[in-house]
Amino acid sequence: MIRLQEVEKTYRTRRGDLVHALAETTLEIGDRELVTLVGPSGCGKSTLLKLVAGLVPPSRGQIRVREQPVTGPFPDVGFVFQQPVLLPWRSVLDNVLFSVEMLGLDLRQYRKPAGDLLELTGLAGFETKYPRELSGGMQQRVAICRALLPDPSLLLMDEPFGALDAMTREEMSLELLRIWEERRKTILFVTHSIPEAILLADRVVVMSPRPGRVARVLRVDLPRPRTMELEFDPRFKAHSDEIRSLIFAGRKERP
């Protein structure tokens, strides 16, 4: 589905300094796979998402999605960010329809699917409410519906639950898995949370900072459907320890 070949990204800041955001990275992500990217701040996780979406061009290397080289933004992508970034003057339903509207598709054909998505995420009955009337978790669900409505095959999620409280966060992770079971998408999911990364993923990409690079890719061999109880599974703990040691080993190298 996605292939990154020796991709590198260097930014120039406004002050003219060069920032090596992502060192040479080669990564392959399969169709309908749920891959999480975990690592400390500044390890190039978000940069990697933007590169895959075609929002920024790589400095070197090539990115292919479905064998097509990525040269710019393409519509087969859904984005979910840390903040829901809903439009306050639009109702829940109209916020969900925003993606379809920006894509220039026929809105009438999407009213029913939008309602179905709201139903799927437990927001049935909230169609006419406004974002300010919803909790943070519900707003993020609306953002997920917005991303899913045009039925993209690729879902890019940049710390989507990072701004939620711990309990809502667990709930949302399980819900994302449920949605993913129902509407199989390829998902690239960036997170700071090691348990979240393991709970969701088929494979976890552990990244380390300065310059951002892939430290290791590990396959999560836990059964699906997954539940919170898995956190007490010895295999879960083993994965968690491994990821933690990779991240903290990287820290010790530097003074």
Added chain:
Amino acid sequence: MSAVRRLLGEAVVPAATLVLALLAWEAATWAFRIPRFIMPAPSAILGEGWEWRYRFIEHTWVTLYETLGGFALSMAVGVPLAVLIVYSPRLRGAIYPLIVLTQSVPKIAIAPVLLLVLGFGEIPKMVVAFLVAFFPVVVDTATGLAATPPELLDLSRSYRASAFKTFMKVRLPLALPFIFAGAKVAITLSVIGAVVGEFVGSDRGLGYVILSSTSYWKTEVAFSAMILLSLMAIVLFAAVSLVERVMCPWLATEES
């Protein structure tokens, strides 16, 4: 109970204070026999203002017309200027210093020159009002447009929406509260600008009334004109706030 207390705090107490102050003023002018051309009593101001009521209609209309013209100009020029500044860094570099320069020149100093160039009538007063009022519109609109969350810009780009579509559906509506903040400052500044214009040279308008009546020692008339001016500014400000509430209904609950 709390509603009563709030009404007391918000309406009754300020109103009672105002009435008391007016009574004290009235009493002081009688007790100390202050000449009416120096400090007329409120009753004298009201009486003389009532005598002038028909003439005041015309003068108020002229000043209102100049104010609204200046305000309309400052919105019509200020908002597009802000859009240019936000969308083109090169234009920003070219225009911004000029805008700041126009602000650094005292408007009262430009007014005589402007009237010399543009002549008599209402138009030059509108231009003075515009010059006084457009700056906050530019600054606030530019701030609002620049405040679009980068995520929404990425989102729009990933859907390959045109820059125009993104502007109309995302950036402009998100900037509306900022634009209204600028408009509220601009409407009150427009009143000031119109009066300054009239001070420099005119034969109509409330600013003219203040200037001419004080030179004839008709201080009551000047006071009446000042009251009308501040009433006008308050009504215009409230009108802009009302339009804001209609156009940005999502702000209503956030404020309260």
